[in-house]
Amino acid sequence: MYRFFVCLLVLALTTQLASAAWVLKESADRPAPTELEFTERHVQGDAGDVTLWVVTFNPKACAFAVMDNPTGAFDLGTASEKRGALAGVNGGYFHPDRTPLGLVVRQGVEIHPLERAKLLSGVLSVMPTTITLQRTGAFKGSSAVREALQAGPFLIEKEKPIPGLEATKEAARTVVFQNAKGRCGFLICKSTTLAGMADLLATSSIFPEGKIIRAMNLDGGTSTALWVRGTPPFYAREWKSVRNYLAIVPR
Numbered sequence: 001m002y003r004f005f006v007c008l009l010v011l012a013l014t015t016q017l018a019s020a021a022w023v024l025k026e027s028a029d030r031p032a033p034t035e036l037e038f039t040e041r042h043v044q045g046d047a048g049d050v051t052l053w054v055v056t057f058n059p060k061a062c063a064f065a066v067m068d069n070p071t072g073a074f075d076l077g078t079a080s081e082k083r084g085a086l087a088g089v090n091g092g093y094f095h096p097d098r099t100p101l102g103l104v105v106r107q108g109v110e111i112h113p114l115e116r117a118k119l120l121s122g123v124l125s126v127m128p129t130t131i132t133l134q135r136t137g138a139f140k141g142s143s144a145v146r147e148a149l150q151a152g153p154f155l156i157e158k159e160k161p162i163p164g165l166e167a168t169k170e171a172a173r174t175v176v177f178q179n180a181k182g183r184c185g186f187l188i189c190k191s192t193t194l195a196g197m198a199d200l201l202a203t204s205s206i207f208p209e210g211k212i213i214r215a216m217n218l219d220g221g222t223s224t225a226l227w228v229r230g231t232p233p234f235y236a237r238e239w240k241s242v243r244n245y246l247a248i249v250p251r
Contacts, residue, residue, distance in 0.1 A: 021045055021046050021199055021203075022043050022044070022045045022199060022200045022203045022206060023043065023044045023045075023205075024041060024042075024043055024203075024205055024206045025042045025043065025044050025049075026041070026042040027039055027040070027041045027042075028040050028041075030053075030228070030234060031228075031230045031234070032055070032086075032087070032228050032229070032230060032234075033086045033087075033228075033229050033230075035057055035058075035061050035062050035086055035248075035250060036055055036056070036057050036062075036086055036087060036228070036248065037054075037055070037056045037057070037209065038053070038054070038055050038087070038228050038234070039053075039054050040052070040053055040054075041053075041054060041206060043200065043206060045192070045196065045200070047192070047196065050189055050190065050191070050192055050200070051189070051190060052187050052188070052189050052200075052206075053187060053188050053189075053226050053234075053236065054185060054187040054207075055087045055185050055186055055187065055226070055228060055248065056179070056183045056184065056185035056209060057086075057183060057184060057185060057248055058182070058183060059130075059131045059182065059183070059184050060251070061250065061251060062086065062248050062249060062250055062251060063126050063131060063147070063248075063249060063251050064124060064126050064131060064147055064149075064176075064184070064246055064247065064248060064249075065083065065085070065106075065107075065126070065147050065246075065247045065248075065249045066091065066104060066105065066106040066111075066147050066148070066149055066244055066245070066246060066247075067079045067080070067083050067085070067088065067091075067106075067244060067245040067246070067247050068104070068106050068111060068243070068244050069241070069242065069243055069244055069245065070098060070243065071098075072098065072241040075225075075237070075238065075241070076088050076089070076090065076225045076226075076227045076235070076237070076238055076242075076245050077227050077233065077235050077237070079245050079247075080227045080229070080233075080245070080247060083247055083249065084249065084250075085227075085229070085247035085248060085249050086228070086229050086247075086248045086249065086250065087186075087226070087227060087228045087229065087247070087248045088225075088226070088227045088245050088246065088247040088248070089174050089176075089186045089188060089218065089224075089225060089226050089227075089245065089246050090174055090218065090219055090220075090223040090224060090225045090238055090242050090245055090246070091149055091151075091218060091219065091242065091243070091244035091245050091246045092104060092149050092150060092151045092218060092219055092243070092244055093119070093120075093151060093219050094219075094242065094243035094244075098243050099112070099243075100112040100243050100244065101115065101117075101119075101120065101150075102114065102115045102117070102120040102149075102150030102151065103115070103123060103139075103141075103148050103149070103150035104148065104149060104150070104244060105125075105145055105146070105147055105148035105149075106147060107146065107147070108143070108145070108146050114136070114139070114141065114150060115150065116136070118152075118153075119152050119153065120136060120150050120151065120152050121135060121136055121152035121153045121154045121216075122134065122135055122136060122150070122151060122152050122153075122154045122216040123135075123136055123139040123148060123149070123150045124148065124149045124150075124151070124176055124216065124246075125139065125145050125147070125148040126145070126146050126147040126148070127144045127145060127146060128144065128146065131178070131184050133176065133177070133178050133184075133214045133215075133216060134214075135154065135157075136150065136152075149218075149244070149246060151176075151216055151217065151218045151219065152216060152217060153165065153194065153216075153217055154214075154215070154216050154217075155175065155194065155197055155198040155201055155215040155216060155217055156177065156198060156201050156202060156212050156213065156214055156215035157214060158213065158214075159180070159202065159211055159212070159213050160202060161195070161198035161199055161201070161202045162198055165193075165194040165195040165197075165198055166193060166194045166195060167193050167194070167195035167196070168193060169193060169194075170191045170192055170193055170196075171191050171192075171193075171220050171221045172188065172189065172190045172191045172220050172221055172222075172224035173188065173189045173190075173191065173192060173194075173197050173217065173220045173224065174186065174187075174188050174217070174218040174219065174220050174223070174224050174225075174226075175187050175188075175189070175197065175201065175215050175216065175217055175218065176215070176216055176218060176246065177201065177212050177214060177215035177216070178212070178213055178214045178215075179207065179209065179210030179211060179212050179213060180210045180211045180212075180213050181209065181210035182210075183209065183210055186218075186226075186246065186248075187226075188224050188225070188226045188236060190224070194217060197217070198215075201215050218246065219242065222238070222239040222240045223238055223239075223240060223242045224236075224238065224239075225237055225238035225242075225245075
């Protein structure tokens with residue numbers, strides 16, 4: 001029994017240390033459409049400093065939308081302007097021939113079906129009045145789904161980091177999330193590991209607008225990009241052409 005309580009104490013201390021590994025050093029609002037909140041956040045961690053660019057919105061006013069790019073004709077900025085988006089990031093994974101990996105639905109039309117794969121652990125879906133971020137196994141397809149994007153891995157579930165995420169390979173990251181106050185959003189980060197990203201997302205002091213309750217990794221690395229409407233727009237440009245993008249659009 002004594003050993004059991006010692007193990008619990010060690011686990012609690014380890015959790016506290018993990019949550020304290022990231023510290024928000026500076027946060028600044030960036031210009032954005034009135035429907036959005038856009039901030040740049042400088043965060044200090046045990047392995048070094050990272051910068052986050054975070055965009056959030058009220059799902060009653062805006063929604064996510066998939067922007068498909070089958071031939072590579074559009075970069076994120078051009079696609080976002082054409083779609084009338086308020087902001088956009090790179091989307092899901094794809095094969096070298098540009099065939100999508102996992103479920104992709106755009107304006108009610110299924111571009112690619114759901115797949116069962118360890119990497120594709122989550123689905124972001126949009127219905128007329130709701131936005132849902134859930135595990136692939138819980139997703140129920142229906143004609144009410146207007147937009148959907150399958151990706152992964154899941155990083156945060158029930159406000160907690162997913163255990164066992166890769167912890168050695170640093171790269172640029174793109175993340176889509178929902179917070180405890182009902183807001184949705186996405187962010188980019190350059191750069192950290194998947195495990196580091198999950199720990200960062202679970203650090204509530206970095207996200208004072210609302211604790212993140214669910215988060216999923218999108219295609220990152222050289223695909224990572226963020227565009228936010230403005231004069232001029234903010235554009236952290238992608239390094240290679242991608243198959244699809246995820247936009248925030250007015251409802």
